[in-house]
Amino acid sequence: DIQMTQSPSSVSASVGDRVTITCRASQGISSWLAWYQQKPGKAPKLLIYAASSLQSGVPSRFSGSGSGTDFTLTISSLQPEDFATYYCQQANSFPLITFGQGTRLEIK
Amino acid sequence: QVTLRESGPALVKPTQTLTLTCTFSGFSLSTSGMCVSWIRQPPGKALEWLALIDWDDDKYYSTSLKTRLTISKDTSKNQVVLTMTNMDPVDTATYYCARILYGSGNRGFDYWGQGTLVTVSS
Numbered sequence: 001d002i003q004m005t006q007s008p009s010s011v012s013a014s015v016g017d018r019v020t021i022t023c024r025a026s027q028g029i030s031s032w033l034a035w036y037q038q039k040p041g042k043a044p045k046l047l048i049y050a051a052s053s054l055q056s057g058v059p060s061r062f063s064g065s066g067s068g069t070d071f072t073l074t075i076s077s078l079q080p081e082d083f084a085t086y087y088c089q090q091a092n093s094f095p096l097i098t099f100g101q102g103t104r105l106e107i108k
Numbered sequence: 109q110v111t112l113r114e115s116g117p118a119l120v121k122p123t124q125t126l127t128l129t130c131t132f133s134g135f136s137l138s139t140s141g142m143c144v145s146w147i148r149q150p151p152g153k154a155l156e157w158l159a160l161i162d163w164d165d166d167k168y169y170s171t172s173l174k175t176r177l178t179i180s181k182d183t184s185k186n187q188v189v190l191t192m193t194n195m196d197p198v199d200t201a202t203y204y205c206a207r208i209l210y211g212s213g214n215r216g217f218d219y220w221g222q223g224t225l226v227t228v229s230s
Contacts, residue, residue, distance in 0.1 A: 001171055034216035036155075043204055043220035044155065050213055087155055091208075091215030095143065095168040097157040 002026055002090050006100035012108040017078045021086055021103045023071045029092035035064055035073045036087045038102075044087060048073065075105075083107050110134035112144075112205050112221035119227050120195050126226060130188040130205030134219075137183050138163055141211040144188045146179065148201040149223075156201075161188055162210065197228045 003026040013019050023033065031051040036044035046055045048064035051071055061076040075082055088100040116128035128146070135142060145160040159179040160168045169177050178191045188205060202225045206217035 032215055036217075038155075043206075043223055044217070045220075046216045046218050049216035053214070055214075055216070055218065089155075089216065094210060094215050095145075095160040095162065096171070097145070097160070099147075099155040099157060101154045 001096065002029060002093055002098055004088055004090055004098050004100040006086075006088055006103050008103060009101065010104040010106060012106045013078055014108045015078050015080055017108075019075045019078055019105065021073045021105075023066075023073070023088035023100050025069045025071075025090055025092075028068045029090045031067045032090060032092040032094070033064070033066065033071050034089045034091065035062075036089065037082075037084045038087065039084045047086075078105075110207065110219045112207065112219055114203060114205050114221045114224040116203070116224055116226065118225060119229065121230050122196055122228060124195050126190075126192045126195050126199070128190045128192075128203055128205075128224065128226075130190075130221060132186050132188070132205070132207070135207065137161075137181055137186070137188070141209050143208045143210055144181070145206050145208055145217065146188075146190045147204045147206055147217070148199075149204070150198075150201040153201075158192075158203075159190060160208070195228045199226070200228045201226060 005024045033051045035048040038044040052064045112132040143162040146158040161179045176193045202223040204223045206220040
């Protein structure tokens with residue numbers, strides 16, 4: 001199975017900061033990577049698919065990059081509503097799917 | 109619009125079998141490329157993919173749980189059912205169903221249910 005490792009596991013930042021979260025795959029997954037945002041008590045929300053494509057309705061301050069084994073999610077200017085947990089998900093071995101362990105983004 | 113909703117027992121006893129139903133609307137699971145998955149999340153922990161059923165009735169399971177899982181669909185009722193046998197307290201989690209499209213270039217779960225919390229306890 002493909003393993004997904006996110007770093008850091010948690011990060012503290014302030015409104016207006018630029019934040020980058022990393023996801024590494026245990027083997028190459030081309031660009032088959034998605035990013036999700038999850039707020040407490042809510043279902044995850046798809047932000048980015050195919051590594052860098054913005055899901056409809058998602059603000060442009062979210063961006064994704066990478067291919068192969070290393071990927072990043074960047075939030076260009078943090079807004080109060082962005083404090084949440086973020087997950088990556090690989091779909092290269094579709095339909096066998098794996099998620100990362102999550103990165104908690106907290107207010108500094 | 110697309111919606112999914114999970115239903116099932118909130119409490120099951122150890123060794124019992126869990127049956128969850130995902131009822132969806134706004135799409136057809138007989139449309140080429142359409143798939144529905146089950147994903148779970150123990151309290152305070154990460155998401156874990158469990159199973160997927162596709163438009164062609166092909167079924168796929170998590171390697172670690174495949175001996176305990178069965179996924180099925182009733183296209184006429186717009187439902188997907190997951191059964192998990194031999195439940196254990198470590199299976200306590202919120203269980204989600206979600207839609208994913210194959211072949212569209214977007215292999216992300218674009219719609220999710222609200223989740224249902226299942227507690228395993230005697």
